[in-house]
Amino acid sequence: xxxxxxxxxQVPVFEEAPVELRCNYSSSVSVYLFWYVQYPNQxxxxxxxxxxxxxxxxxxxxxxxxxxxxxxxxxxxxPSVHISDTAEYFCAVSSSSNTGKLIFGQGTxxxxxx
Amino acid sequence: DAGVTQSPTHLIKTRGQHVTLxxxxxxxxxxxxxYQQVLGQGPQFIFQYYEKEERGxxxxxxxxxxxxxxxxxxxxxxxxxLLGDSALYLCAxxxxxxxxxxxxxxxxxxxxx
Numbered sequence: 001x002x003x004x005x006x007x008x009x010q011v012p013v014f015e016e017a018p019v020e021l022r023c024n025y026s027s028s029v030s031v032y033l034f035w036y037v038q039y040p041n042q043x044x045x046x047x048x049x050x051x052x053x054x055x056x057x058x059x060x061x062x063x064x065x066x067x068x069x070x071x072x073x074x075x076x077x078x079p080s081v082h083i084s085d086t087a088e089y090f091c092a093v094s095s096s097s098n099t100g101k102l103i104f105g106q107g108t109x110x111x112x113x114x
Numbered sequence: 115d116a117g118v119t120q121s122p123t124h125l126i127k128t129r130g131q132h133v134t135l136x137x138x139x140x141x142x143x144x145x146x147x148x149y150q151q152v153l154g155q156g157p158q159f160i161f162q163y164y165e166k167e168e169r170g171x172x173x174x175x176x177x178x179x180x181x182x183x184x185x186x187x188x189x190x191x192x193x194x195x196l197l198g199d200s201a202l203y204l205c206a207x208x209x210x211x212x213x214x215x216x217x218x219x220x221x222x223x224x225x226x227x
Contacts, residue, residue: 004156036218043118043204044157044218090156099208099216100147101170104156 002027002093006105014113015083021076021108023091030096033074035065038088038107047089050074051096086112116141118207118219126225127195135190135222139207145169146188147216148180149204157204163188192224200226 007022025031032051036044048059055067065076074091088109092102119138127133139146145164149157162170163182177193186207192199202223206216 034215043220044206046215046217049215092156098162098170099214100145100162100164101159101172102147102149102157102206102216103159104149106156107154 002029002031002095002103004091004093004103004105006089006091006108008108009106010109010111012111012113013081016080018079019077019081019085019110021089021091021110023074023076023105025072025074025091025093027072027093027095031093032096032099033065033067034092034094034102035063035074035076036090036092036104038090040087044090047076081110081112083112083114085110118205118217120203120205120219120222122222123220124223124225126227128227129195129197131195131226133192133195133224135192135203135205135224137188137190137205137207137219139186139188139205140209140217143207143209143217144186145208146182146186147206147208148188148190149206150174151202151204151221152198153201160190195226197226200224 005024013019034049035047050067058064091105121136147162148160151157159172161180166182180190182188202221204221206218208214
């Protein structure tokens, strides 16, 4: 079985400041890792994913996450946030044999202030 | 190409009623998964269907059921609705048997009174 813990329920930050959203997971099998973003009253959008290969993965809008197997973490970072980044962020894990079942964390609300 | 679509967008029911939620996957996608997202929490896995067969089931009571049709669209049915079933129900599709990224629809928001 897998589980995901997002260590911060809310992260307030000023515009143009760096941010880190923390995610730890547990699993007895090989996993894939995902970050999804949810804007108010919308569904989930994939931000980035780690399947294999380089442990550092990047999104098109400046976010990056690093898979750390020894620490079972997949923290999300952005060097400079924008007001438009305000949203709910979910870390998720699946077994590498079936991504049809995602296990999500509780979510972290990123609040970017002007 | 159209993304994952879900209908209806919003629904209000009373306790004890039955509800059917519908999902159309991205064209070419054969796997559909359903999730329940209660306010303030992360989505919880309910079902996965692939090629019209159930491939996984989460920890939900038998009041929850689903099926997938030959065109790969899917229905989620919930019987004997409880107040606690109020949530956003999300559908996601992928193009292989769970070996690819899941793409989510906008969800159906169900309110049980």
